[in-house]
Amino acid sequence: MRLDRPDERGRFGAYGGMFAPETLMPALIDLEGAFTEAWADPSFHSDLDELLSSYVGRPTPVYHAERISAELGIDLWLKREDLAHTGAHKINNTVAQGLLTTRMGKRRVIAETGAGQHGVATATACALFDLECVVYMGEKDIERQALNVYRMELLGAEVIPVTTGAGTLKDAVSAALRDWVASVASTHYIIGSVVGPHPFPWMVREFQKVIGEELKRQLEVPPHVIVAPVGGGSNAMGIFYPFVGDEGVTLVGVEAAGRGIETGMHGASLGEGSPGVLHGAMTYMLQDEFGQVLEAHSISAGLDYPGVGPEHAYFKDAQLVRYVSVTDDEAVVAFHRLAVTEGITPALESAHGLAWIIREAESLAGQTVVLNLSGRGDKDVQQVAGLDG
């Protein structure tokens, strides 16, 4: 069963909670209060709705991808989050959290970013609300998503390279949390996915569920299948949540199989991980036998994360959503295919969703399938060009 909200301990069943250093706990509790109050306040909703329509460009369209549908023998629709301002679903969350930051009277914002999309979306919200913005980004991601680094700087944000660990998303989240432990009085942490300690997974889900709510209105009949890539899980949560438990609708989350599950170099936390505590929440994560966090691997910076939002862990155990994975190579093939058949370059994250659809085309024959096209691929063009040599 879908839960309206986590329980009083911040749990979705066994998952979630607040495993945070004591220094942060009062801020997390304050945030829960501020969010609960804002979310019950019609004026917060009207401010947010106005921004979502006139600034973000919502509702985003649903596009019937006829050429690729014909090729695959399915009826494929794309929920065009790539057309939202700044090019991905991340802006839904950052505009809302930016509004909340102002309401809480904080003037400084920190964020982590992997693909750079959340960093850009946070920098954008900070420009809009006149907030100081610091974004932590892993060294390796700074290299592979260079375009977004420059965009963040253009928007007035400071990008701090993170050199610990593998220099990817996990390390960026940890660095942001360490900053927050020191700066909590003046600073709000705009986390970029449905991860972290309570209330973040719940709050970010509430800010992203607009994707699925729109889709429900936009389609005359519900689809058979909804597919979304899963990194931390925010775009998938956003499109799935309003459909969870709906009869006849299968929800499929696609994780990164990286170089292949069998190589151990992947980001399939739900598929291959086990329950543990990462970044303040109990969830599925990649870890060794002693509970040390393992590095994830994916061509896609946004899916290169050894954990996942706790509500997805709950959905997995309750079998409300099916979680699968596709490899780097399959994602790159899908990236090219959408470009040439539909004139749309997807983010490599979103290309994972399409890759699963392509692989499963036969079993999906004749069905209506919606792919959450979580972002556009401009940021990835250089990386893919490099692969093509």
Added chain:
Amino acid sequence: MGEAMRETGRDRLNAMFAAMRASGRAALLPYLTAAIPTFEASVRLFKAMADAGADGFEVGIPYADPLMDGPVIMRAGRQALDAGVTVPVALDLVARVVEETGKPVLAMTYVNPVLRRGIERFFNEVATTGAVGLIIADLPADEAVPFLEAASATGLGMSLFVAPTTDDARLQAALDLDPAFIYAIAEVGVTGERDDASSNTERMAARIRERSDTPIVFGVGISTPDQAAAAGRHGDGVIVGSAIVRRVIDAGSAAEAESAVASFVGDIAAALA
């Protein structure tokens, strides 16, 4: 029944705090990451610190994603992990430190290694080393109950945290859970050296003392003899971490690390006396 009750870890920890109170000074509890630069050199470092006047120790079990730790302890943890210091190796080191120094030893970890092992089994393994207790850096009182239960089952003394940001209701809730001591986080921020003495210790101690007699140990940001002495005036113990760890990881050799750490710990012990 009929057997004499064995003294538990928590009993021994209490005895240390009682002795310190009787002598009118705070316990000096150096923190050092387990098994750096090597296992045997690490044992010698702890012995040297015991000889230099440490009253007990906090031994850090290296963790891959230590959210409460600044760059120095992170680097030490990474070095240990790369050298193969797994949780069992770190616990072996704890046992050796207990054996060779005879001092009360607290093991410090993050929550996930405990959960991975199973709470009961992990606490049993820590108790077997002869350690007196356990500090779990990312475990707030709100999630602590199953861990406190395991602590009482195994006789280990577990701390709960109070930070400068902790309000009265949270402080009371932590005390109500009857921790073996309060780990009072002296600075808002992660572990690491600071230029100035904490301005929070007096007020934090007063707030705790108003409500309870639970021992108070200050940690985070205490990095000089003067700072230790200042915090020691308000608490039952002080933990000095990054300043010691840095002397170990920056040393050119194990022998150099030993003498640097011994003289530094000696200076702190003198300041606390």
